[in-house]
Amino acid sequence: MQSDTLSNPKFGAASAVPKLPGAGLKAEHVAEILEYRPQIGFFEVHAENYMGAGGRPHQQLTAIRDAYPLSLHGVGLSIGGEQPLDKKHLQRLADLNRRYEPGLFSEHLAWSTHDTTYYNDLLPVPYDEATLNRVCDHIDEVQDFVGRQMLLENPSTYVAFAQSTMSELDFLKEVTRRTGCGLLLDVNNVYVSCTNHARSAESYLADFPVHLVGEIHLGGHAPDVDEVGRPLLIDAHDRAVDDEVWALYETVIQQNGALPTLIEWDNDVPAWPVLLKEAQAAGEILSRAAEAEYRAAG
Structure with a gap:
């Protein structure tokens, strides 16, 4: 069962975020959030949106931080x-x-730079010993420099590398063993990747080390087909969470207990009440799991 904090002896507790639903913070929603103070567990922000020294973004984030816990999610460290x-x-x-x-x-778990070029995509990596060593070295550097534990998110993938010598799960498990980092479980990424590679999302999640997970992500994906007409899913973050992803998420929570759960909606961002409703749907699943755990303990 997941404890209240995901700890690393070197860096201490990594989580002060409650086991409740959260939402990605969007600038167009800040005024409404601060006026009505909705009941929500936390907000997550992309670090790269706040790397300036000051200005309105920091004024808004400071006001949000005064009222809610924060999760900081990087997308550009490569x-x-x-x-x-x-x-x-x-x-x-x-x-x-x-x-x-x-x-x-x-x-x-991705790369996004080459020489002096920065890409707007989170590109996949081969799962081999050379990549494992490099990723572990980079995570060690980040955790030592920042002075705290980092969570590593499982990717959404569309191709597999011929040079891979281990599975994604074995790769993630070895990274956590070597570095002491935690994991961020993106259930939508699991469903997208498993659909694209004709694998079982249920089997993947059954073997996922959920005891190392500090946060869960849920988001929407866009359906497509590949060049031969097979199903292809795109991790678009531009719509509501799919029914299949909700079902996978509920199974994870029922089997492992509540975890901080973020709704990601980064493109075609809806009005705040729509995003809040998605978070409330996650909250209902978390509440059912908590009630079941309480009854089992009683």
């Missing part, structure tokens, strides 16, 4: 890239962690 980590980017991440003291701090 943990899986072959190049050394960008020291200036790493310093800005450390500064944000000190400034806002988020309950959770996470990054993606």
Whole structure:
């Protein structure tokens, strides 16, 4: 069963975020949130949106931080890239962690840089020994520099690498063993990847080390087909969570207990009440699990 904090002996407790639903913070929603103070567990922000020194974004985030716990989610560190980590980017991440003291701090298992080029995509990595060593070295560097534990998010993938010598799950498990990092379980990414590779999402989740998970992500995906007409899903974050993803999520929560759960909706962002309704749907699943746990303990 997941404890109240996901701890690493080197860095201490990593989670002050409650086991409740949260939502990604969007600038167009801030005024409404601050006026009505909705009952929601936490907000998550993309670190790269707050790497300036000041201005309105920081004014808004400070006001939100005064009222709600925060989760800081990075999308541009390029943990899986072959190049050394960008020291200036790493310093800005450390500064944000000190400034806002988020309950959770996470990054993606992906790469997004090559030479001096930065891509807007989170690109996949091969699961082999060379990549494993590089990713572990990068995570060690991040955790040492920032001075806290990082959660690593499982990716959504569309291709598999011929040079991979281990499964994604074995790769993630070995990364956590070597570095002491935690995991961010994106259930939508699991469903997208397993559909694209004709694998079982249920089997993947049954073997996932949920005891190392500090946060769960849920989001929407866009259906498509590949060049031969097979189903292809795109991790679009532009719509409501799919029914199949909700079902997978409920199974994870029923079997493992409540965890902080974020609704991601980054493109075609709806009005705040729509996003809040999605978070409330996650909250209902979390409440049912808590009630079941209470009855079992009584």
